[in-house]
Amino acid sequence: MAHAEYKETPEVRMGLDFGFKGDDIPKYWMAGDPFRTRMMDAVQATFPDGERYFITTVMAFKDQIEDPELKAEVKDFAMQEGQHGRVHTEFNERLQRQGLDIKRVTGMILKLNNRRLKYFSAKYNVAMTAAFEHLTAMMAELFFAEKRVLAGADERVKAMFAWHAIEEMEHKAVAYDVMQKVAKVGYIRRTTAMTHALFSFTLNTLIMPWFMLKSDGIGRRERLALYARGLVWMFGPRKGVFTRMVPALAKYYKPGFHPNQLPSVHNYDAWKNTYDQSQDPMAASEAMYAAAH
Ligand SMILES: [Fe+2]
Numbered sequence: 487m488a489h490a491e492y493k494e495t496p497e498v499r500m501g502l503d504f505g506f507k508g509d510d511i512p513k514y515w516m517a518g519d520p521f522r523t524r525m526m527d528a529v530q531a532t533f534p535d536g537e538r539y540f541i542t543t544v545m546a547f548k549d550q551i552e553d554p555e556l557k558a559e560v561k562d563f564a565m566q567e568g569q570h571g572r573v574h575t576e577f578n579e580r581l582q583r584q585g586l587d588i589k590r591v592t593g594m595i596l597k598l599n600n601r602r603l604k605y606f607s608a609k610y611n612v613a614m615t616a617a618f619e620h621l622t623a624m625m626a627e628l629f630f631a632e633k634r635v636l637a638g639a640d641e642r643v644k645a646m647f648a649w650h651a652i653e654e655m656e657h658k659a660v661a662y663d664v665m666q667k668v669a670k671v672g673y674i675r676r677t678t679a680m681t682h683a684l685f686s687f688t689l690n691t692l693i694m695p696w697f698m699l700k701s702d703g704i705g706r707r708e709r710l711a712l713y714a715r716g717l718v719w720m721f722g723p724r725k726g727v728f729t730r731m732v733p734a735l736a737k738y739y740k741p742g743f744h745p746n747q748l749p750s751v752h753n754y755d756a757w758k759n760t761y762d763q764s765q766d767p768m769a770a771s772e773a774m775y776a777a778a779h
């Protein structure tokens with residue numbers, strides 16, 4: 487049976503400003519919750535170096551791409567990722583000013599990515615990128631399908647995640663197509679890389695907030711209590727924010743999977759229409775959030 491196709495068009499949006507240069511965003515911007523904030527801060531801290539790694543692994547196959555449409559998509563993908571890297575770097579500088587040793591974190595991520603580039607094949611690296619891109623493409627569904635996830639979050643940070651999530655959905659199939667059509671990566675390598683990417687993502691997401699909270703001066707006992715509550719919020723059996731994503735994740739392991747089989751988040755148009763009319767990522771984020779369930 488043929489699958490329905492859900493394809494958005496990548497659009498490069500440059501120079502967006504979310505006001506991260508000033509320090510008026512609350513330290514615990516996620517509704518005052520230290521665990522949730524530091525978890526989100528940690529995930530986004532890996533982005534600038536992650537984006538550069540994604541671009542490098544896809545660009546390794548640039549000269550072998552013959553399809554002009556895919557060639558153009560790769561260019562837009564690289565430009566979108568470059569812009570994401572720039573904004574998340576500004577956000578990281580904000581964290582550094584709070585006294586967190588973010589440079590040490592990004593230094594470790596850079597080392598890890600460079601090690602991957604050095605020791606794994608180009609095919610495996612692009613398969614890692616396709617896997618990570620599946621995770622980032624789920625960001626919109628994860629954070630913006632329902633109001634409860636980002637309820638009470640600072641509007642500026644919310645708007646950054648909305649913009650990034652939207653563009654990840656727009657280019658969700660680009661790295662995958664390069665991996666499959668150009669690098670000719672098969673099922674085993676593709677799913678092994680996903681398992682590897684998942685393991686690495688989960689480990690980082692769980693370990694990094696621990697040290698960030700420690701650096702915030704929160705004692706061990708209180709950190710354990712924050713983690714106990716936070717882990718239920720993330721992985722609780724019924725309402726866990728990440729638990730909801732398991733079916734979309736499992737689809738990646740199906741032979742014959744393609745990212746365009748997954749529909750865009752239901753309030754994608756609310757963001758896009760508002761942005762197209764106003765060129766304002768804050769207004770677009772507000773419209774998207776208002777349209778969430
Ligand atoms: Fe990105």
Ligand SMILES: [Fe+2]
Nearest residue numbers: 567619622654
């Ligand atoms: Fe991406």
